Amino acid sequence: MNELLAIGIVLAYMAIGYFLVYPRAKKVSTLRWLDLLFSALALTTAAAIFWVSDPGFWLFGYEANWVVFTLVAYVIFETPAWYWYMKAHPEQGTLAQVYGLRPASNEKLAKNIDTVMNDTKWDAIRTSRAQKLLVILGALSLVAAPLAFWFEDFIKPGYGILAVLPIFLIWWLLRISVRLVADSPDEYLDEFQVRQRDRTYLHSFRILAGVVTALAMALMIVTISSDYQSDGNVDYYKFALTFGQVNAIIWSILGSTILIPNMVLAWNQSKRNVR
Structure with a gap:
């Protein structure tokens, strides 16, 4: 029913x-x-x-x-x-x-990017302090969402979904704050912005590599410390994970992929006070 x-x-x-x-x-x-x-x-x-x-x-x-x-x-x-x-x-x-x-259309894309590039109504989130605050909030959301998913089955199902919403809100604010530089094709950026974007993705790759490496090491530690059953030459491990805990692992990676490039760019701009 x-x-x-x-x-x-x-x-x-x-x-x-x-x-x-x-x-x-x-x-x-x-x-x-x-x-x-x-x-x-x-x-x-x-x-x-x-x-x-x-x-x-x-x-x-x-x-x-x-x-x-x-x-x-x-x-x-x-x-x-x-x-x-x-x-x-x-x-x-x-x-x-x-x-x-x-x-x-290419014309519409160019118009949208140009609008954001010359926008002034969102200048309040383009100051050095505001950009640093957005980065900090983004980092907190990347921790809060997996934690909410990890424990939601023991508290109240549905909290994990609510914890994901701030990730997308902060992602949107960060994109506006950095004027879409992290997501725009080369032809819509000047040389400085292209270099800035490329450096951003280099640093983002290193951070994401660290996140994935940490998760891989955690998996290895859990595996080594877990009980297993041997069948011939094969060892079988059993992991007890709830649906929420699986989502926690997924959003640890997915949330980082969504937020980190714009977080890195916003942090770099905040240090240079680029508007």
């Missing part, structure tokens, strides 16, 4: 979006934000109903909580619907354009 209710929530928001809201969108970026909004609304509605009771949901033979079930249901139902919608509305762009895999 709970499964049907969650699916009903998903289908209701999809119906509102596809039949009433999405056709009114005039920009590719608007479609992207609307899709995110309706996904969040479906998850919020499910939270309002299931947060307190926290029932179990049957999901392909496994028991899942309401967060996982709602997200999986949304993806399953929306994937074909989204595909056919975009096929039926070519004037609104392609799937690649909607998800940022390809710009709607």
Whole structure:
């Protein structure tokens, strides 16, 4: 019964979006934000109903909580619907354009980058102090999100997802703070910005290499200290991890990949007071 209710929530928001809201969108970026909004609304509605009771949901033979079930249901139902919608509305762009895999046009990309490069309304987050603060907040979010996932099964399922949201908010603020330099192609940057971006990715690679190395060493230590069973010449290890703890490991790497390049660039700019 709970499964049907969650699916009903998903289908209701999809119906509102596809039949009433999405056709009114005039920009590719608007479609992207609307899709995110309706996904969040479906998850919020499910939270309002299931947060307190926290029932179990049957999901392909496994028991899942309401967060996982709602997200999986949304993806399953929306994937074909989204595909056919975009096929039926070519004037609104392609799937690649909607998800940022390809710009709607080179002219539009150039205009967007130029707008951010010459923007002044966000100068408050481009000061040396603000950039350092964003970097510190980014570092804290990279610690908080994995910790929230690691312990969420013992506290309250769903906290991990909430802890991930600051990562994307800080990522967006950092991109605006550094004027998209870390993400822009060569042709939209001057020579100084290209060198700055390239140095950023060199330092980011070193930091990410350190993160991955630390995780690999931790795995090795856990493996060595764990019990195992031998079958002939093969040793079998058993690890007991919850779904949240698996997500903690994933977000340790994924969160670092998302944030570190812009964090490094923002920190370097803060020391030079580059605006």
